[in-house]
Amino acid sequence: MNTRKSPESLRSHRWLGVEDLRSFGHRSRLRQMGYDADDWKGKPVIAILNTWSDINACHAHFKARAEDVKRGILQAGGFPVEIPCMSLSEPFQKPSTMLYRNLLAMEAEENLRSYPIDGAVLMGGCDKTTPGLVMGAISMGLPFIYIPAGPMLRGNWRGEQLGSGSDAWKYWDEKRAGNISDADWAEIEGGIARSFGTCMVMGTAATMMIIAEALGLSLPGASTIPAADASHPRMCAASGRRIVDMVWEDMTPDKVLSPASFDNAIKVHMAVGGSTNAIIHVIAMARRAGIALSIERFDQLSREVPVIANIRPSGKYLMEDMFYAGGLPGLMSEIKGKLDGGAMTVNGRSLGDNIATAKVWLKEVILPVDKAIYAEGATAILKGNLAPRGCVMKPAAAEPRLRQHRGKAIVFRDYDEMAREVEREDLDVTPDHVLVLQNAGPKGGPGMPEWGMLPIPRKLVKAGVRDMLRISDARMSGTSYGACILHVTPESFVGGPLALVKTGDEIEVDVKGRRIHLGVSDEELAKRRSQWQPLPPRYERGFGRMYQEHVGQADDGCDFEFLEAGSTVPEPEIH
């Protein structure tokens, strides 16, 4: 396709190929590590950005997989260099890995910029690692290929298949209601995560791995391979081989990514019933690529594409089943007519070519379009006086009665207040109330923690209530479910209308009309606004302070304004 680059035009040549004192220093240090000129001379240097960590179970196999990637790079005549990047382990990192997504993006960009790198392999998977790595690599603009960690095996408890997150929430409510014992709960704890790999429901990790593939950033089929399947190391080696050719072909991200590839990714997101978190990440990735994308596009495309992946939390099966059913290529073949087959992918072929022979093998797992779980509108963007710039809901995950609902608000000023109040047996609450959480947005959390699936008050759980309308400027785990309205923008911490809601106010939601309305007069809202006092920033120093000062709102992708496309950073001077 492209003219082949010459060894002298490689970026690394500036460090390794010229004859001066600096290059002497670089080469002597490579020799210090046991390499010889045969290892690097005239070869592309490929960075393997590895988010392995002892505290990230989702990436536990990456230590070994990096060796498979190196094998592929060496086979193709490249020089592999593994560079660790921060791991963003979803279960352990507090208050939220979202706080650190932009830090990983900066780390990826700066690692690629400051070292003698010609191309990169990005190893991610656990939630924010995918967008973090991809955002940074897009900004740097070198050829790159993304390797997804792959989902873990299905969970198991007494022969019942358990799904990450979803079944934890489900059985936690059963435990709170007194329906299962401590011993049952301990068994579930031991069975819900049985192997390395990411969450195996259609949570944020699976959604983002799938979106990366749909964008054309991974080899075909990569995103749905279970982490423990032998296909996974084979895919890693193949990705290593391919990135070397991508460097010679100068296949930079601007040659892969286009408005069409982002539309494809959003349509695939809808077809898999993907995580709401992906909306923020896709907008951020698009803007890094200089492609304008708004949240309205998600609403438009969601009306065109049905949910056909019968995967939890929207459906019945798990990611392992999706692999056996034909994986993402199989699913894309089912909605082929809705995708732009001309979009380019990292293997040098178009998306249409890649899925030309793909098929669905298990039609109960990847459903035919005419048997969709949800015909259209998997993601709804609502607007109104409570969310002038929009908010997000997954109507399919909510009890139907709550898709058109009016009720009185119960307002919690922050997470701690909410956590205390929902446990009170005497809380004045009915299933028709609307729970409202403030100060959980990008700046308020900060980092927009996944608090958006507010717990159903204990008193109602005991009475058998399992869903009610909940509204916040927080995010929600992709493994969560329920009538949760998220990402209310502008957020309450900066004085958005959500900050002005009081307990007892009436709130109306109409999903079909895409409307959310606070039943308070404009005069009263203006009065409340004049009395509103901002909370002090939560961080006085460090990255948290930088985050609070620079993070954008959810509809802008929560990126830092100084990292979006437009500004250019020069190549480093080599002195």
Ligand code: FES
């Ligand atoms: Fe890593 Fe869910 S905890 S993907």
